[in-house]
Amino acid sequence: MPKNTICLWFDKDAEDAARFYAATFPDSRVTAVHRAPADYPSGKAGDVLTVVFTVAGIPCLGLNGGPAFPQTEAFSFQIATDDQEETDRYWNAIVGNGGAESACGWCKDRWGVSWQITPRVLTEALATGGEEARRAFEAMMTMRKIDVAAIEAARRG
Structure with missing residues (x-):
């Protein structure tokens, strides 16, 4: 048993959620x-x-x-993606199975657990600082699901 384990409180559907996560994400x-x-x-x-x-x-x-304790955005899983195809696959799996879109790459699954589906290009752009980070950040602020091509264009100016 690991020394540290994340405990997620569900109303009654922990097994359904766990099986969905296992079917959706690699190494699950x-x-x-x-x-x-x-x-x-x-x-x-x-x-x-x-x-x-x-x-x-x-x-x-x-x-x-x-x-008694519903899920909130105070906890989320952040999944780093390599390209638009992978971003779309995870986003569509979560939102398309009873979930809901939110802003800036965030969505919720049907059990209320929050997910950040975050392309690495966005994380890299924000880490650069300066004007490149500002442009990528401003582009991200207009999005629900992250558009990799739009982030790359914003990086270039």
């Missing part, structure tokens, strides 16, 4: 599903209580804790 898998040994405040004995899974190499635990 579901490794265990644990059922409640007794009734608990938001479930019954035998219900899925926790799911051990990995998302893009990050160890996670999904907890079916009930509706």
